[in-house]
Amino acid sequence: MKKRVLVVDDDPKHLLTTRDLLELSGYEVAVHNTPFRTTEIVQTWKPDLVLLDVNMPGLAGDRLCGLVRANGNSRNVLIMLHSSNDEESLRESARHFAADGYICKGDIAGLRRKVAAALGC
Amino acid sequence: MKDTIRDAPRAGELICSREAISPMMRVDTVVDQLFRKQQKETLALVEHRQVHGLAMRNKVFSILFRRFGFELFGRDPIIAVAERNPLIVDEKQPLEAVLDLAMQRPLADIYDEIVVVDGNGHYQGLLSVKGMILAQGNVLANSVVQQELALTKAREMKKISEIKSQFIAHVTHELRSPTNAIIGLAELLRLSPEGKLTPEMEKQLALLSASAVNLRAIITNILDLSKIEAGRMEVRSESFDLITLLDEVAETTRVLLAGRPVAVRVVTAMSELLLDSDMIKVRQILLNLTSNAAKFTEEGEILLRVTEERGAVLIGVTDTGIGIRDTDLEKLFVAFTQLEDAQTRKHEGTGLGLTITRQLVHLLEGTIAVHSHFGQGTTFEVRIPRQSGEREKRL
Ligand SMILES: Nc1ncnc2c1ncn2[C@@H]1O[C@H](COP(=O)(O)OP(=O)(O)OP(=O)(O)O)[C@@H](O)[C@H]1O
Ligand SMILES: [Mg+2]
Numbered sequence: 094m095k096k097r098v099l100v101v102d103d104d105p106k107h108l109l110t111t112r113d114l115l116e117l118s119g120y121e122v123a124v125h126n127t128p129f130r131t132t133e134i135v136q137t138w139k140p141d142l143v144l145l146d147v148n149m150p151g152l153a154g155d156r157l158c159g160l161v162r163a164n165g166n167s168r169n170v171l172i173m174l175h176s177s178n179d180e181e182s183l184r185e186s187a188r189h190f191a192a193d194g195y196i197c198k199g200d201i202a203g204l205r206r207k208v209a210a211a212l213g214c
Numbered sequence: 215m216k217d218t219i220r221d222a223p224r225a226g227e228l229i230c231s232r233e234a235i236s237p238m239m240r241v242d243t244v245v246d247q248l249f250r251k252q253q254k255e256t257l258a259l260v261e262h263r264q265v266h267g268l269a270m271r272n273k274v275f276s277i278l279f280r281r282f283g284f285e286l287f288g289r290d291p292i293i294a295v296a297e298r299n300p301l302i303v304d305e306k307q308p309l310e311a312v313l314d315l316a317m318q319r320p321l322a323d324i325y326d327e328i329v330v331v332d333g334n335g336h337y338q339g340l341l342s343v344k345g346m347i348l349a350q351g352n353v354l355a356n357s358v359v360q361q362e363l364a365l366t367k368a369r370e371m372k373k374i375s376e377i378k379s380q381f382i383a384h385v386t387h388e389l390r391s392p393t394n395a396i397i398g399l400a401e402l403l404r405l406s407p408e409g410k411l412t413p414e415m416e417k418q419l420a421l422l423s424a425s426a427v428n429l430r431a432i433i434t435n436i437l438d439l440s441k442i443e444a445g446r447m448e449v450r451s452e453s454f455d456l457i458t459l460l461d462e463v464a465e466t467t468r469v470l471l472a473g474r475p476v477a478v479r480v481v482t483a484m485s486e487l488l489l490d491s492d493m494i495k496v497r498q499i500l501l502n503l504t505s506n507a508a509k510f511t512e513e514g515e516i517l518l519r520v521t522e523e524r525g526a527v528l529i530g531v532t533d534t535g536i537g538i539r540d541t542d543l544e545k546l547f548v549a550f551t552q553l554e555d556a557q558t559r560k561h562e563g564t565g566l567g568l569t570i571t572r573q574l575v576h577l578l579e580g581t582i583a584v585h586s587h588f589g590q591g592t593t594f595e596v597r598i599p600r601q602s603g604e605r606e607k608r609l
Contacts, residue, residue, distance in 0.1 A: 184494065
C-alpha cells in the first residue's frame with residue numbers, strides 16, 4: 094500500500110507542485126489549504142506524514158503541530174514543517190514544537206530525500 | 215573624553231588683548247593709560263618682541279599710591295614698578311594646562327594676566343584668567359551636549375539598523391515564496407513524460423532551474439549578511455555526516471551548471487565522517503564555493519575533496535575554471551567586489567558570496583585559504599574543527 098502524505102498550506106501553487114512532485118515519487122497525497130480542520134482530516138484520512146506550512150493565516154503551522162499531536166489518535170503521526178522561512182528559524186521551530194523535522198521550500202532534492210527517509214521508502 | 219581634549223581651545227585662541235607698551239615708557243604716562251583715559255587692566259611691556267614684564271592696574275596702584283610713591287616713581291620707566299616674572303605660556307598649550315599653571319600661583323597672583331608667546335618666545339598677547347574660566351565652562355558644557363548628541367545618534371542608528379534587518383528579513387521572505395514556486399514548477403515540467411519536451415526546451419528548462427536556484431542562493435546570502443551584521447548569527451551544533459552533506463551540495467551544484475560539460479565529484483576514501491557543527495552554515499559555506507566554481511568553469515570538473523586532520527576536517531573545492539590572478543587574491547573577500555570589469559561582466563552575482571563564506575567559517579572557528587593558477591583553475595580550502603559551537607562550549 095502506498096504511504097500517505099497530507100500537505101497543509103495556504104498557497105495553492107505550493108499545494109499543486111508539492112502534490113505532483115510527491116505523487117511522481119509514488120506517494121498518495123492529499124492537500125488541505127487551511128490550518129482549520131487539519132486535526133480532523135488527520136484522524137479520518139490517517140496520513141503517515143503531515144507536511145505543515147509555518148506561516149498560515151489563522152494558525153501558525155508550528156503551533157498546529159502541537160494541536161495535531163495533542164489528539165490521542167494521531168499522537169504518532171510524523172509531522173514535518175515545510176516552509177519558505179529561512180532554514181535557521183525553521184530549525185528552531187521544529188525543535189521548539191517537537192516536529193519530526195523540517196524541509197525548506199524550494200529544496201526539491203531535500204523534499205524527496207527527507208520524505209523518503211521519514212517513511213522508510 | 216577624547217572629544218573634550220580635542221575640542222578644548224589653545225592658549226593662542228583665547229588671547230584677550232594684543233596691546234603692548236615699551237618697558238621704558240614713563241610711569242606717569244602709563245598711569246594715564248591705566249587709570250584715566252583707557253581704563254586698561256593690564257599692559258604688557260614688550261621690546262623687540264620680548265616680554266619684560268606686566269604693568270597691572272591694581273599692583274601699580276598699590277605701589278604708587280602708597281605715600282610718596284607717585285613722587286618717587288613718576289618719572290621712572292614703568293619697568294621699575296612692573297611685575298617682572300609674569301606667567302608665560304606657549305600659544306599651543308591647551309586651555310586646561312594653562313589654567314592649571316595659573317592656579318598654582320600664590321593666592322594674590324592667581325588672577326594676574328598670563329602672557330602668551332609663540333614658538334620663538336615672541337609676544338602674542340595676554341590671557342585673562344576670568345576669560346579662561348568662562349571658556350572652560352563652555353567647553354565642559356559643550357562636551358556634555360556633544361555626548362548627549364552622540365548618544366542620541368547612536369540610539370537612532372541602532373533603531374535604523376534594527377528596522378533595516380527587519381526589512382531585509384521581511385523582503386527576503388517575500389522573495390523566497392515565488393522563487394520556490396518557480397523552482398517547483400520548473401522541476402515538474404522537467405519531469406514531463408518522455409517525448410513531450412524537445413531537446414531545446416530541456417535546455418531552456420535547465421537554465422530556468424539554474425537561475426531560480428541561483429536566485430534563491432542570493433536571497434539566502436543577503437539574509438545571512440544582514441544577520442551577521444546585526445550580530446544575530448548564532449552557531450547551533452548538531453551531529454551530522456559530512457559526506458552526505460557533500461553529496462547533497464554536489465547535487466545542487468549540478469543544477470547550477472545547467473547542462474555545461476562539467477563533472478562534479480566528491481573525492482574521499484571515507485563513507486562517513488561525523489561532524490559536530492552547524493550543518494546549515496557548513497552547507498552554506500560549501501554552496502558558496504561550489505556555486506563560484508560552477509559559475510566560473512566552462513568545462514572540466516569540480517572536485518569536492520575531504521580529508522581528516524587532527525580535530526579538524528579539510529575540505530577543498532577545486533575547479534578547472536578561469537582562475538584568479540595573484541594580484542586579485544586579496545580583493546576576493548571584500549563585500550560587493552567582483553574581479554570582472556562591471557561593464558563587460560559575463561557572470562551574474564552580487565559579490566557577497568566569499569565575504570559571507572569567510573564570516574561563516576570564522577563563526578565555526580575555522581579558516582579559509584585560496585590557491586589559483588590564472589587560466590587553469592582555483593582551489594578554495596576550508597578547515598573546520600570537528601566540534602564547534604555551543605555543544606562543545608557547554609561541556
Ligand atoms: N572559483 C573561482 N574562479 C574564478 N574566480 C572566482 C572564483 N571564486 C570567486 N571568484 C572571483 O571572486 C569574485 C567574488 O566572489 P563572490 O562569491 O564573493 O561573489 P560573486 O560570486 O560574484 O557573487 P555572489 O556569490 O554574491 O553571487 C567573483 O566575482 C569572481 O571574480
Ligand atoms: Mg559567489
